[in-house]
Amino acid sequence: MNRWLDWRFHRWLALPARWYLGGLFILASLHKIANPASFALDVATYRLLPLFTINMFALVIPWVELLAGIMLVLGLRVRAAALVTSGLMAAFMGALGWALVQGLEMSCGCFASQSAAKFDPISWHTMLRDACWLAIGLYVICFDHQPIGLESMVGKRR
C-alpha cells in the first residue's frame, strides 16, 4: 500500500487531473462572480439554506471556487485546494440529491443560472458527473504528495 502511495508517477497523473478540476472550478465561478444576484436565486431555488444565509453564501462560494481552482492549476498548496474543491463538491452533491428527491425541475446552477433549466436540468447523471469530479479531487488529496507546479519550482530554486 505504501509503495502504491509513494509511487512517483502519481504527480504526473495528478497534473492533468488538477488542471481539469481547477479549470472546471474557475469556469464555474466566473458567471457566479459576474452575476451574484442570479447565483443567489439559484441557491434559493434549492430551498436548503435559511433566507438570511443565502446572499452571504452566494457572495463567498464563487470566490472559494475561483481561488481553489487557480491554486490547483498553478500547483500552489495543491492538497489544500483539492480538499476545498472536494468539500464543495460533496456539499453540491448533497444539495443536488435533495433537490432530486424533492422532484424539483431546475438547473444545477453550476455553470449557468436557472434560465438554463430547460437545457441542463438536474438528473442522476448530474450526480454521477459530480461524483467523478469528487473522485478526482480525492485522488489529488490522497496521492499527489509532491505536486508539480509553481510551489515545487520555487522550492527547487531555493
Added chain:
Amino acid sequence: MTVEPTTPDRPRVSSKAQVSSAAPEAKHTAPKVMRDATIVVVAAAAIGVVSNLVRHKEKLSWIQATPYDLLVPCAEPVGQAQIIQASSPLVLDRTSLIIDARSTSDYAQWHIGRAINVPFDWLGPPVQDDVTRVTQMITRSNAKRVIVYGDGDNPDSGGEWARLLSGGGIRNVSFIDGGAPALRNLFKELHGEKKQ
C-alpha cells in the same frame, strides 16, 4: 585493508533524507492541509466581501430581506389531456365546453363565441383555487367534454390548463394544438374575421 562500513547503509540513509527534503508536504500532512484549506476559504470569503463592497452594478445585500420568487414549477396535481387539432368537429360541438386560457386583453381582441375566459397566469399565485372553481363550473355545465385553447406558445397555457383540470378530476379534457392562432387562422379561412 580499508573497510567501508557506511557503504551498505548509504542508500537507505540518503533515501530517507530525500523524502524529508523533497516531500515536505508528506510530513504531518493532515493538519497542515486542513490549515491551508481554512486559509483558502477565509481568504476567499474576504475577497468576496470586499468585491461586493466595491461593486457598482448588481450589488447584493448581505442579508436578503424578502423571500426570493422562485420560478421552479411546484408539484401540482396534473393529469393527462388529449391534444386535438383546431379543425376538429368537437370544437363546434354544442356539448363541448370551450375555455380560453389567454389573458383578458387577448380574449377581448378575439375569441370563439362560446368560449369562457379563464386566464392562466404562469407567474401568478398557485392556481389550486382557480382549478377548484373551474371544475365546479364545468360540473354544473353538464358538458360532455372540455376543450381548452391558449396562446399556442411553447409551453402552451391551454395545454397547462387542460392538464390541471384533468388533475382536478375532470375527464375528457383536450387542448387545441397551436392554440388561439391555429383556431383564428382556421376561422379566417372559413368565415373571415367575424367572431364565431
